[in-house]
Amino acid sequence: xxxxxxxxxxxxxxxxxxxxxxxxxxxxxxxxxxxxxxxxxxxxxxxxxxxxxxxxxxxxxxxxxxxxxxxxxxxxxxxxxxxxxxxxxxxxxxxxxxxxxxxxxxxxxxxxxxxxxxxxxxxxxxxxxxxxxxxxxxxxxxxxxxxxxxxxxxxxxxxxxxxxxxxxxxxxxxxxxxxxxxxxxxxxxxxxxxxxxxxxxxxxxxxxxxxxxxxxxxxxxxxxxxxxxxxxxxxxxxxxxxxxxxxxxxxxxxxxxxxxxxxxxxxxxxxxxxxxxxxxxxxxxxxxxxxxxxxxxxxxxxxxxxxxxxxxxxxxxxxxxxxxxxxxxxxxxxxxxxxxxxxxxxxxxxxxxxxxxxxxxxxxxxxxxxxxxxxxxxxxxxxxxxxxxxxxxxxxxxxxxxxxxxxxxxxxxxxxxxxxxxxx
Numbered sequence: 001x002x003x004x005x006x007x008x009x010x011x012x013x014x015x016x017x018x019x020x021x022x023x024x025x026x027x028x029x030x031x032x033x034x035x036x037x038x039x040x041x042x043x044x045x046x047x048x049x050x051x052x053x054x055x056x057x058x059x060x061x062x063x064x065x066x067x068x069x070x071x072x073x074x075x076x077x078x079x080x081x082x083x084x085x086x087x088x089x090x091x092x093x094x095x096x097x098x099x100x101x102x103x104x105x106x107x108x109x110x111x112x113x114x115x116x117x118x119x120x121x122x123x124x125x126x127x128x129x130x131x132x133x134x135x136x137x138x139x140x141x142x143x144x145x146x147x148x149x150x151x152x153x154x155x156x157x158x159x160x161x162x163x164x165x166x167x168x169x170x171x172x173x174x175x176x177x178x179x180x181x182x183x184x185x186x187x188x189x190x191x192x193x194x195x196x197x198x199x200x201x202x203x204x205x206x207x208x209x210x211x212x213x214x215x216x217x218x219x220x221x222x223x224x225x226x227x228x229x230x231x232x233x234x235x236x237x238x239x240x241x242x243x244x245x246x247x248x249x250x251x252x253x254x255x256x257x258x259x260x261x262x263x264x265x266x267x268x269x270x271x272x273x274x275x276x277x278x279x280x281x282x283x284x285x286x287x288x289x290x291x292x293x294x295x296x297x298x299x300x301x302x303x304x305x306x307x308x309x310x311x312x313x314x315x316x317x318x319x320x321x322x323x324x325x326x327x328x329x330x331x332x333x334x335x336x337x338x339x340x341x342x343x344x345x346x347x348x349x350x351x352x353x354x355x356x357x358x359x360x361x362x363x364x365x366x367x368x369x370x371x372x373x374x375x376x377x378x379x380x381x382x383x384x385x386x387x388x389x390x391x392x393x394x395x396x397x398x399x400x401x402x403x404x405x406x407x408x409x410x411x412x413x414x415x416x417x418x419x420x421x422x423x424x
Contacts, residue, residue, distance in 0.1 A: 015376060016207055017385050023194030024218050027376045027385050028210045029202045031369050037108050037203030040373040041099040041119060042381040045191035047169045048094045048311065051228040056171015057179065057187045059092040060136060064184055065099070066090070067128040069121035074128060077118050084111050094165050095311045096381050102370060105204040108213055116217030122188055126181045133176060140170045147248060148319075151257045151419045155317070158242045158417040159259050162233040163312060189225035194218070200377040202369040235261060235313050238415040247424035253301065254324035255421040256331060262307065262314035262410050265382040271309045272394050273406040274316055278305040279354040280346060280403075281337065282318060286353070288337060289318070299326045299333075311382050316411065324422045335413035342408040345400035359392045 015029045047058050067074045081088050086103035099119065103111050143149045153168055160166030199218065201210040238261065263270040282289045282305030293299045300322030308315045320330055346354075365371050379388040 015385055015389065017380065018207075018211055020194075020211070020215050020218075022215075022219060022221065023197075024214065025198045025380060026211055026214050027198060027200040027380055028207050029372060029376070030204070030206055031202050031372070032204050034203055034369050035105055036102055036369060037105050037201065037205050038369040038373045039101040039103075039108070039112060039115065040200040040202075040370075040377040041101075041115070042198040042200070042377040043097045043099075043119075043192055044095070044196040044381060045187070046092055046094045046096045047167060048164045048232065049191060049230050050164065050167075050187070051230045053175070054179075054183070054187070054228075055167050056136070056169070056176050057184060058097055059169050059171065060132075060176065060179065061122075061124075061184050061188055062090050062092045062097050062099075063132045063136060064124045064129065065118055065122050067122070067125065067132065069117050069123050071121070072114060072117055077114055080114050081111055086111055088115070092169055094169060098374075098377070100370070100373075108201075108203075108205060108210075112213050112217045116214075116220075119192065120218065120221055122185075122192075124181045124185045124188065129179075129181045129184065133179075136170065136176060137173055140173055140176070143168075143170060145250070147251050147255060147421055150246065150248075151255050151319075151421050152317075154244050154246065155257050155259045155417055155419045156315075158244055158419065159238075159261055159315070160235055160313075163235040164230075164232060165235075165310065165313065165315075186225050186227050189222045190227040192222075193224055194221060198377055198380045200373040200380070202373040202376070232312065237261070238412070238417070240415060242417040244417075244419045246419065246421045248421060249424055251421065251423045254322050254327055254423070255419075256318075256320040256322065256327055257419045257421075258318045258331070258334065259417045260316045260411055260415075262309075262316050264312045264314060265309060268309075268383065268387065269394070270406055270410070271307070271314055272391070273398055273403055274307045274314070274410060275309075275358060276351075276354050276395065276398055277341065277403060277407060277411065278307040278316065279357055280350065281305040281341075283354070283357060289334065292337075293320070293330060293333060299330055303330075309382070327420055327422070331418065338407065338411050338413040341411065342404060345404050348400065351398075351400055351403070355395055355398070358395050362391050362395075 018026045045058055050057050068077055084103055084107040088101050090099045101115050157166045199214045262274050282303050289303050293303055300320050303320040305318045375388040376385045379385050
């Protein structure tokens with residue numbers, strides 16, 4: 001079992017990053033004050049790498065993983081984890097699939113081999129696929145009953161017209177009805193390989209024990225298969241305002257969702273700056289848009305802005321919930337405030353307050369083993385785990401001039417996508 005020293009260790013940081021012989025990356029932190037151990041497995045096999053006509057495969061596979069292997073029959077994995085006092089869950093995004101396991105600190109050796117078995121040796125039987133397909137189809141139907149999901153998905157499709165980020169992670173109902181177990185096995189054997197996996201262990205377990213446990217549990221990989229090629233096109237810059245208008249009899253309140261394409265993980269400095277701008281615009285009660293549009297002018301019920309860092313091209317959004325009669329007026333005001341960000345440096349007290357808010361949020365997000373494991377796994381999957389620890393330092397480095405430049409570069413009041421939803 002080879003151990004490669006990572007920069008985190010040479011810098012004296014509390015987390016170690018090790019690449020094992022089979023190619024898996026293991027991130028470890030000893031967290032001795034907790035009675036539990038958290039294992040997060042991150043696989044670079046999200047919707048982003050699906051072949052063109054295979055939408056929803058990554059999410060479908062996430063469900064099928066829990067159906068077991070030839071050694072672990074359906075339902076047995078959940079039974080074993082529960083008997084050992086643990087919990088498990090999983091999520092799929094565009095950039096990754098994420099599997100979580102939390103167990104009492106002394107139960108890692110009794111549970112981790114079973115997680116490794118279902119992840120590496122998923123059998124994906126035809127009869128189980130038929131049963132699980134109905135579950136996913138119901139999940140898709142339910143999502144269309146959520147007006148906020150509908151608005152967000154419509155915005156993504158409008159913004160990302162070439163890139164896979166525009167496709168729904170759940171896939172389309174007509175496509176999912178045609179998928180075979182062989183197709184999901186092909187996706188699994190292609191992408192669930194050691195070079196695509198990061199295993200994070202945080203808890204009261206020392207480094208050597210954690211590495212040994214992961215090495216044993218994640219050793220029996222299938223021979224790689226090869227999916228049909230997937231093409232990831234770069235999304236060209238927006239050159240206009242792209243509009244979508246949706247009417248629904250199920251809502252009493254309008255929605256306004258505006259979006260801009262931001263930098264990918266390889267431009268992290270710009271991305272963190274947009275994080276700051278999202279706080280200044282709509283990150284809490286004292287932010288600019290909340291104060292003006294909700295507290296003073298009372299034009300809406302609520303408004304928020306957010307920045308989501310992604311591998312290729314990230315997403316900056318502003319979302320408002322309001323009476324439909326104010327939709328146009330609010331859009332104009334938002335665009336005017338974006339121009340203001342481009343033309344006027346942010347006052348120092350306001351900038352310092354935004355930095356404090358982000359840094360405090362970061363501190364609150366690193367209190368538990370599960371939070372730390374999620375943070376390390378996310379950054380190691382997209383780039384490297386060290387970034388998870390340098391976030392507060394990087395945030396403090398931003399000047400008003402730099403943020404003014406980023407607002408001009410990424411948040412154009414003349415080039416964005418907008419989805420408006422109104423009751424009918």
